[in-house]
Amino acid sequence: MVQHVSFRYNENTPWIYKDIDFGIDLDTRIALVGPNGAGKSTLLKLLCSDVMPTDGLIRRHSHCKIGRYHQHLHEELPLDLSALEFMMKEFPDVKEKEEMRKIVGRYGITGREQVCPMKQLSDGQRCRVSFAWLAWQQPHLLLLDEPTNHLDMESIDALAEAINCFPGGMILVSHDFRLVSQVAEEVWVCDNQGIQKWDGDIFSFKNHLRKQIDKEVSNREKGVVKER
Known part of the structure; x- marks a missing residue:
């Protein structure tokens, strides 16, 4: 439960959110959309306690495991270790190397x-290691921030299939409308220090953006004509 939450990074920065209020559960399949800087990534950080609300309260079930993927996760891997060594270190319960080889192999690292x-x-291969690490945590809720960066079309389709097979909840931030259309059941718009549910699918939101851009271009052109 997100209860009357407001957030800004410090007293000298603008408010990113003011008095937002909503709930999510294991049936949640949401795509967050909105302009750059509107707070989509910040919301995911709030949900997994990477940052704390300035005002308000976020309540989590004490047994809920949250798995967060962000676009720089692959850059944080210990690059001197192999994928196998890293996964064996992170998951000591897996004793046999052959078993871990199979686990990592499922994600295309062979x-x-x-x-x-x-x-x-490559960056794409490191992303696959990150997905293996994330999946083996067996989270109940996935927070995915631009997960398609460095992935080819085949990998993106495989990701969509995996998300649809995942039994828990998911919140996705992505500019890849194709992925969003495959996995999201709701579209939420982050803008103007708030969050609103979009009444439609991702393609109707895309059309809305296109009309907005066309209107802005038209207004600019009219302004130029008047100045002349």
Whole structure:
């Protein structure tokens, strides 16, 4: 439960949210949309306690495991370790290397890619390691911030399929409308220090944006004509 939450980073920065109020559960499948700087990533940070509300309260079930993927996660991997060493270190309950090889292999990291230092992997391959790490935490709620960066079309479709098979809740921030259309049941718009549910799907929101842009361009052109 997010109860009357307001947030800004400090007294010298503008309010990002003011008095937002909503609830999410394990049936939630939401895509957050809105202009850059409106607070989409900040909302995910609030939900998983990376930052704390300036005012208001966020209540979480004490047993709820939250898994957060953000677009810089692959940059935080220990690059001198191999994917196999990293996963064995993170999940000591998996004792056998062969078992961990199978786990990592499910995410497209196979053969030499599993045992070479991760600094030798591409950004896309490191993202796959991050997804393996995230999935093996077995979270109840997924917070996904731009998960398609560095992924090819085939990987994005595989991600969509995996999300749809996931039994928990999900909140997604993504500019990839194709992914959003495949996995989100609701679209929430972050703007003007608040959050509003969009009455329609992601494609109707895209059309709304297009009309807004066309209107702004038209107004600018009219202004130029008047000045002449």
